[in-house]
Every structure is written in C-alpha cells, then in structure tokens.
Amino acid sequence: MSDAPSDSLTESHWQDWLDWAVEQGLTPPDDPEFEPARRRVWEASEYVAISAARHPADLAELIASGDLARTYGAGDLAARLDARLEGAEDETALHKALRLLRRREMMRIIWRDIAGLAPLEETLEDLSELADVCIRGALDRLYPWTCAELGTPRDASGRPLHLLVLAMGKLGARELNLSSDIDLILAFAQPGTIEGGRRPLSHEQFFVRLGQRLVQALANKTVDGFVFRVDTRLRPFGEVGPLAMSFQAMEDYYQSQAREWERYAMIKARPVAGDPDDIEQLMSMLRPFVYRRYLDFGAFESLRELKRLIAKELYRRGMDANIKLGPGGIREIEFIGQAFQLVRGGRDPELQVRPIRTVLALLAQRELMPAEAVAQLDAAYVFLRLVENRLQAHRDQQTHRLPDDGPGQLRLARSMGYADWASFAVDLNAHRHLVQEQFDAVFALPATETEVEDAPLSAVWHGDRDPAHELELLERAGFADPEGVRTRVQQFRESCVRKGLSTRGHERLGLIMPHVLCVAAGCAHPDPALERVLRVMEAIVRRSAYLAMLAEHPLILTHLIQLSSLSPWFADQIGRHPLLLDELLDPRRLYAPLRRESLEAELDALLAHVDAEDLEQQMERLHQFAQGNQLRVAAADLTATISLMVVSDYLTEIAEVAVRRVLDLSHAHLVARHGRPTAIEGEDSGFLILGYGKLGGIELGYGSDLDLVFLHGSDSVNAMTDGPKEISNEQFYARLGQRIIHMMTTRTPSGQLYEVDMRLRPDGAKGMLVRSLKSFEHYQNENAWTWEHQALVRARPVAGDPGLAARFGAIRRAILCRARDPDQLRREVREMRARMRENLDKSGEGRFDLKQGAGGIADIEFMVQYTVLRWAADHPALTDWTDNVRLLDTLARLDLLPGHCAQDLTEAYKSLRAAYHRSALREQPKTVADDALRPERERVRALWQELMDD
Known part of the structure; x- marks a missing residue:
C-alpha cells in the first residue's frame, strides 16, 4: 500500500502529540516501522488520533511499555485493572479506573489491528478479555459495597449468594468487535429474603440493585467516556422482565414461555462471573433448552423465517450496505453455523461450542458441509470481521454500514490494504456473494415445498376433489386396492385432526404426504409399502421435530419408504425408535455399515460427554448406538450391498462392541465404589464374558438374543477389594454381573439393548450368575452333559480380561479334545x-x-x-x-x-x-x-x- 497523505486534521492531532512530547523531553521511537504504522493508524482511526492528542500520556506509556508491539499473555489485562483499582474506594473512582483502562487498551488494540501486528483472533480475544475483566473487576468491588449497604443474600445453608453474569452474543463467543455493545443476562441461584439489613429485602431486589450498579459502572458516560454499552434485553421477558432472576424463575420461563430465537441466542451464552457451582447448575439447566436430544430440523425453518424478517427490515430501512445483517453478511455465516448446532448439538456435544470458526471447522470435519464451502465461509468471515473492525475503529462507533462517500470509501479500502475502493469492492462482493450462495443452499426451501402443488397424488391427501377422481389417480399410480388406500389415507388424516395437530404440523404434513404417496406408488408392492410408512407417521406425527426433518429432507422419506417396502422390520424399528430417522440422512453412511474400529470410535463419541454416574444416559446412548448401526446393516442388506455372511459379521461386531463397553462402564462404576479385586488371575479386570450360540458362532441375526456366560479369576473366598468400601471378590463380581445384565436388558424410552440368555452357564438357570474360571473348568470336566460340550464348540470370549481369555481357550481346547x-x-x-x-x-x-x-x-x-x-x-x-x-x-x-x-x-x-x-x-x-x-x-x-x- 502506498503512503498517500493522511487527512490534514488527523495529522494535526499527531503534531499536537509531538508538541507535547517535546515539552516532556520525549521523542518518537526511532524504529523504522513505527512511523508507517502510525500513519496507517491515524488515517484509519480518527478515534485513536484524537485520543492521543487529548491524552498524550496514554500513547507515550504504550510506546514506552512496548505494549504496542507485543501480544498480551494470560492475566495481563486483569493485573492492569487490579493495579488501577487499588485505591478505588467508591463508585466514582471505580468508574474512572475502568474508563481509563478501556481508553488505553482500545488505543493499543486498534493500533495493533490496523498496523497488521495482530491477527483477527487476537483482536477479538483482547476485546473480549477486556470486557470480561471489567465486568469481574467491577463486581468484585460492587458486591461487597452492596452487601455492606443492604445485607448479604444467603442460601438455606448460609452460603453467600453471588450474581451470575452470562455474556451473550459476540462477547459470549469471545468474538467481541471494536465498538460492540455487550449483551448480558443476570441471574442468582435462589430466591429468599435478606435479614439483618436496614429493612427486609428479597434476593431479587438485592441482585437487581447490584445489576443496576454493574450496568452503570460499565455503560454510564462520564467525562472519561464509557467502558461498554450494555444491552440486557436478551433476558427473560426482555425489557419488562426483572434485571436479575432466580434460576428457578429462569427455568420456568425457558421451559414454558421462551421464543425460538432465544434458543439461538443461548448458543453463545458464557458465564463470566459467578460461583462455579452455581454456574454448573445454571448451564446444566439451560443446555436441554438449547440442544435437543433429537435432530431438530425445525431450526432450519425458524432461522429461515428469522432471516426473512431481518431482510424485510433491512429493505424497509435501506440497509443493503450493512455488512453484518445485509445479504452475504456476517449474520448469514453465523446462522449457517447455528442451524447445524441446533439441529445436531444435542446428539453431538462437540458442536456445543461458541466461536463460529470452530463450528465451521467441525462442519467440514463431520462432512456436514463440503470442505471447500467451509473454507470459503471461514475466509469470508475473517474478511468481513476485519471490515467491521475497521469501520468501527474510525470513530469508535457501533456501525456496520459501508461508507457511501468517496473519502470514507478510500479510507476503508486503504485500512484493509487496498489501493482504492474499486479493488476492495471486488473482493468484498466476491466474499458476500459466496456467503449468500452458501446460505441459500443451506436454507433453501425443501423440494417438497416447491413441488407439492405439482404432485399428482396431492389431491388424494387433501381430499378436496371428487372421490372417483382420487380413486382413478391411485389406480393409475399402481395401487392394487385404490379404495382401501384412499380409506386408509383418510383415516390417517382424520386421526391427525383428532390428535390436535398444530397448524404448522398440518402444513408440514401437506408437504410430506403427497411425496409419501408418490414414492410408495413407485415401489414393487405399493399398498404394503404405504401401510408400513403410515404406521411410522402415526408414531411421529405429534413430534414436530420429526415432521420438520421429513419436510426439510424429502430424501429421508424416499429411503424410509423404499426400505420399509422391503422389510416391515425396518419400518417397525423406525416406528418404535424415531431417533433412527437420523440414520437415513446420509446415504454414504446408511448403506455403508461400520466395522469394529469405526464402531468403537462412534461409541466413544456418543459416550464422551455422558457423566460416569449417569446410568440412564449411558444406556440411552448404547441403545442409540446399537439400533442405529443395526439399521445401517439392514439397509445395506436389503439393497444387496453386502452378503448374508457379512451381515452376521456386522451384527456380531455391533453386539461385541456394545458388550465390551457395558463391561467397561460397569467395572469402572464398581471400582470407583469398592476398589479392585485383589489376588486374581488375569491381566486386567479378572472378569470374562463368553459368547455362546449365535454370538459365539459369529452368526447373529436381526433381533437375536445373546447367550452369555460370566467367569472371574478369583479363587480365594477370603480375597477382598482394595477400596475404602471393601467387599469380597465374590460380591464384587456378582454385582458386576448383575449390573451388566441390568444395562443390557432394562427397557428405557429408547428400548432395550439386547435380550440376554444366561441359561448356558454351569448348572443352568439355578447356577450362580458368575463363577470362577477354576470352578467352570471343574464343572466342564466332571459334571457337564454332552450337550454342554456341544455348546462349548460355539463358545468364545467376547469381552473382558485377555489373560482369562487365554486361560479359557486352553480349557475349552482340552475339553473339546477329549477322547x-x-x-x-x-x-x-x-x-x-x-x-x-x-x-x-x-x-x-x-x-x-x-x-x-x-x-x-x-x-x-x-x-x-x-x-x-x-x-x-x-x-x-x-x-x-x-x-x-x-x-x-x-x-x-x-x-x-x-x-x-x-x-x-x-x-x-x-x-x-x-x-x-x-x-x-x-x-x-x-x-x-x-x-x-x-x-x-x-x-x-x-x-x-x-x-x-x-
């Protein structure tokens, strides 16, 4: 970039600083890179030029400290604020210290940004850290002052309660821009009454007063300016709601009254102040509101509508030049990421992150979007955020509008490294075009919505024509019993009315059902295909998320109908466990079942964020794992992608991976309570699970139960575990076996993992659930019937201690090799x-x-x-x-x-x-x-x- 002359006014501000420096006996740095950088900053930021002229000591100190040229480390900003607040005894002093820190740091951040010394990530991080330390620093003083004045709020146990501050929006994601306001939601753990003050006061009154003081400390304009504009309208009930709410009141609101856009906002929510235990409680409460455990495709529909409203407002206000909200702007990139987060975040906890660039990277990694498209979005985001910062650096104003005057356009272009507006506009428009293209692709109306009116069987669903015409349409489409099909469709439609389906639900069915009829008509046996899918629809019709999924992705319907036409088992599985619809989303996965290593990795991911003591969630994820993978095998099987013998291999591997994980989880649970058994044979747990029958013979089919036998490696009746709550080895292994059976067979809302048959153990149903390997060997040698040795032919270790597995193998071989x-x-x-x-x-x-x-x-x-x-x-x-x-x-x-x-x-x-x-x-x-x-x-x-x- 050439060094064109800067505006004469801003250069006069530099001369003012130089005159002051001469009086102080100071000179600018002799670093050859200083003056070109200074000229770029002065040209781009009138705010920095004026601040340096009015407060020359700030710039002198920044130069002398070397802070203009270095990246801050962790804790640097907090330490600087602490030093400034050391003598602050009242709110006036607090306000002044916060504002002086903000002025100094904003000069530094803008300098480093425009001079090209800091990448975008550093600029956003420094701005976010500045807001965080100012919020916490202010609260650290305001809380004790308010307690001294009003009394201290406490819970039932006497623990002092503190204000919890949730940062929303860009601050929540640590992506704050140069002149952004900060969105805050304030909360406290428990309602109650403060005693001992001048008068009884509710906790809400206390924390509202504290919140008001915090907002004033940050947002009030004084002779020293302000710290951050604060917006608290994202709180429950908006401006008419209390400034601070108890957790219970917030939970009631988000469960019953929150609007859809508040879910999107809550994605970015990040606690910046508060008691750690309270923070964990609140975030655990909010998580299910934001992230549903099913794939929530209603998010696309809602975000599409929200974007439509924003676009309408922008058009009305003539704001197409807005790089945040306008076409191809920053908000569209954020919407893309948020849509996938809301849809999939409940099932994929790694998507429960705040920074949009991290979200984009995950979308590419999980192949939810093409890697090239993600790279384009990421580049556009960086470019547009830099533009946003340069716009706001000019006068420290919260603007996102591109300049329409020549000098303003030239200033912006040069601050971005371009010689003129024309060359800058080419790249800007290219980025915005790519963003809009990707946004339109992600949020395109589903094919059913654009094609439904032309669907030949649409009239059959809507029932708005002559019955004879509908029968003729069905017969022409290939249905064997048009009258029966028409009656069945009419029954389904009427049942939806009786079930009180919402208006939006009926609209979605209006998109879905003509497609269902058309695809079913194309099957080899249309009538049973339609009947099976209607049973699935009856199971999910009142669950809006699934209707939204089918409306958004008609390809899912196509797979469902075609596979159901080949197998009622497939349709029944979906009907009993609608979560399995998720598996139909990606044909690459649907028809390519996973092998052992990939199965292990998938199960690792499913269980990664489940608490070690949350047995219900562990079982739910295991069921999800087994059912989803069995469905993939069935899809590949029904379409002849894999052979019969390989089908059994796949199904057996799914069962083995599940059994091994159940053993690992159960063993870890008991070890945490009782320690490990001592004096055992084996290399690890001293526990072995044998598979008999179809599992042992690697011949599992759909719906096969598992024939299991449990063995352990402890021979001493006196041996105990080594934990604080010791129990005998025998008790430990008996409880381990019981917990395994419980996890395998207990029915939850998502069904049952597997039926388990333990009758092949020594002495059958009357025998002990778990026996020692030595006892097993003795039984096989001395007491087993011939049929039990026949069963042993198909027995093999499927999970557990490798040392015991080797020992079992030797025993089995010796028994089978008898003369x-x-x-x-x-x-x-x-x-x-x-x-x-x-x-x-x-x-x-x-x-x-x-x-x-x-x-x-x-x-x-x-x-x-x-x-x-x-x-x-x-x-x-x-x-x-x-x-x-x-x-x-x-x-x-x-x-x-x-x-x-x-x-x-x-x-x-x-x-x-x-x-x-x-x-x-x-x-x-x-x-x-x-x-x-x-x-x-x-x-x-x-x-x-x-x-x-x-």
Missing part, C-alpha cells in the same frame, strides 16, 4: 436333537420350520458339533473356530466327512440361514412352504441318516 466313545457320543447327540425337535419343531400344516425341522439348520449344527467332539482329540485344529462355515471348511480340509458332505452342508446351511434371515426382516414366522428349499433339506436329511443314524 470319546464315538457310538456313545453319536447316541447322546442324536437323543438331544430328538428331544429338541419334539419340543420346538413348528413344522406342519404345509410349513417347514427352518431351524428345528428335520433337515433344517439345527440338524447341520448338531452334525458339526458331533464331528468336532468326535475328531478333535486327533485333530485339535477343529477347536480353532466357533462358526459353522469355518468348522465345515476345516472338516473338509482334514477329509473327515465323506465325499462332498462338508460342501453340501455348507451350501445348505447358507441357503437355510438366508431364508431364516429374510423371514426376520419381513417379521414372518421362521418357516417356509413345504416345497421350498426341498433339495437342500433332503440332502441334509440324507447326510444326517448317513452320519448320525445307526
């Missing part, structure tokens, strides 16, 4: 299978039981278990695996089954399991018609006769 009498073994296995078929086989009346029928899945499993127990003594490799397919592969490799027996059993097993699996997704009985899968079943029966019958 056995082949004839006796065959007879016992055959007899057990016969008893099972007699009790459980549901074949008959033209249907075949896929699992228990003769030639079904159980026959294959029993044959595999028999061959493992028969041959493991000679071929220990048979104990390496627990799943049927790899066991059959091993049997084939070892040539232990005749001919193509292993291959035939494998193919039959896959076919039968696929049918069983599909029945689960269709919520049908696990049976097929008698003529289905007949070749596979006959081959299994023939192999059973060859292998198992005499």
